[in-house]
Amino acid sequence: MYDCEGCGQSHRQGLLFGSGIGEAKWWCWRCQSTDQKELIRSLDDRALGVLNRDADGVDWPYGPNIYVQMRADLLDWADRHDIKSGNTRCSSGLHWLDKGRCAKQECYSKPGFYDHTTTWLSRTTGRPALVFNQPYRHVDPAEVLDSIREYPSLTAEVGPESWYGAGTTGVYIWNDGNRSEAV
Structure with missing residues (x-):
């Protein structure tokens, strides 16, 4: 209150x-x-x-x-x-982002930089385009790249841009094949 x-x-x-x-x-x-x-x-x-x-x-x-x-x-x-909100039951969102669904029976682990996590679809393709995190700490790009190493279709960016603010860092994990051309 x-x-x-x-x-x-x-x-x-x-x-x-x-x-x-x-x-x-x-x-x-x-x-x-x-x-x-x-x-x-x-x-x-x-x-x-x-x-x-x-x-x-x-x-x-x-x-x-x-x-x-x-x-x-x-x-x-x-x-x-050029994205819109997406939904998945996939804990990390990475299987969803990579394949469009989570095919694993047990998908519980998330990297340590996951905070204020949202999932996004391309407005153009309607397919999973982004898992976006906004942690309250600096994130080493190598940590993000390590978390997606088993997903060749995914790329990652770490930068200051985030809509949450409050000193959070923007951690972008993209499926470039589903990413809108406008980006």
Whole structure:
């Protein structure tokens, strides 16, 4: 629960507005301004075709589920890479990314750099294109390359770009054969 900037009461229902995890302020649904509500609506509209939806609306991943700025950052990032949300039961996502499904009976292990993990499809091909991680630490590219060595169709990049922010590192594991040409 967070204390609302408007009414000062603790609420579970609301969102954090502003940039930066330590700087954003919580506004409950009741106290949000017309501009804040319009921003939420516009981001939800932009998420159409990018993120999955359920009965409650857009299924925002952890972080953007409560931070409005992360929502905008995620959508800009997804547009730059021409990707949309994907789903898999594969623990690491690597079998899914490589073959389009997890064919292993027991797929439980994940590399140590897995944090804030999301899986993505190419908007162009509709096929698995990316497993994206955003750990709170520097990641050695050799560690990532080692984790994908048994998957010749996969490539990896480590860089500062991430939509989660908060000092996280972007760890991209791509299936280049399914990657959109726009990238």
